[in-house]
Amino acid sequence: MKSLFATGLLMVLGTSVMAQDVTAGAREFERQCTACHVVQTPGGDTLAGRNARTGPNLYGIAGAPVAGRDDFRYSDSLSAAGETGQVWTQEAFVAYAQDPNAWLRAQLNDRRSRGRMAYQVREAQTAVDIHAYLLSLVE
Numbered sequence: 431m432k433s434l435f436a437t438g439l440l441m442v443l444g445t446s447v448m449a450q451d452v453t454a455g456a457r458e459f460e461r462q463c464t465a466c467h468v469v470q471t472p473g474g475d476t477l478a479g480r481n482a483r484t485g486p487n488l489y490g491i492a493g494a495p496v497a498g499r500d501d502f503r504y505s506d507s508l509s510a511a512g513e514t515g516q517v518w519t520q521e522a523f524v525a526y527a528q529d530p531n532a533w534l535r536a537q538l539n540d541r542r543s544r545g546r547m548a549y550q551v552r553e554a555q556t557a558v559d560i561h562a563y564l565l566s567l568v569e
C-alpha cells in the first residue's frame with residue numbers, strides 16, 4: 431500500500447518519469463547507503479540504518495532543502511549549493527546520488543566544487559527507487 435501511495439503522490443506532483451519500486455528502494459538503501467546514513471525521525475525512532483553518522487540523517491530528505499540539517503557539518507560545496515535555495519527534488523536527488531561531485535560542479539558552475547560524499551549509485555533507476563523509499567518513510 432505504501433508503495434502505491436508513494437507512486438501516486440509523485441505522479442500527482444508531476445515529478446515521476448520512471449516507475450518506482452519502494453521495496454527495491456528499501457533493499458538498495460540498506461545495501462548501498464546505510465554504511466554512512468541513518469533515517470531517524472525527529473523523535474529519535476530509527477526507521478532505517480544502524481545509526482551511521484558519516485553522512486547526514488536522511489529522514490524527510492525528499493523535497494527538503496539541500497544541506498539543510500543543523501546537526502551535520504556539510505562540505506563547503508554542498509553548503510553553497512544549499513545557499514542557492516536548491517531543494518532535493520527527485521531529479522536533483524537522482525543526479526546527485528549518481529555523481530555527487532558532477533552535480534555540485536553543475537549546480538555551482540565551478541569545476542573545483544567537491545563534496546564529501548564518496549559514493550555513486552550506478553543506475554538511475556536505483557536512485558529513483560531509493561528516493562521513493564525515503565519519501566514513503568515520512569508518510
Ligand code: HEC
Pocket residue numbers: 459462463464465466467484485486491495496497498499503504505506507508518523526527544545546547548549551560
Ligand atoms: C561513504 C559514505 C556514504 C555513502 C555510502 C553514501 N553517502 Fe550520502 N552522503 C555522505 C556524506 C559524507 C554526505 C555529506 C556530503 C557533503 O557535505 O558534501 C552525504 C550527503 C548525502 C545527501 C545530501 C543530504 C542533505 O542533507 O542535503 C544525500 C541526498 C545523500 N547523501 C544520499 C545518499 C544515498 C541515497 C546513498 C546510497 C545510495 C548515499 N548517500 C550513500 C556519505 C555517504
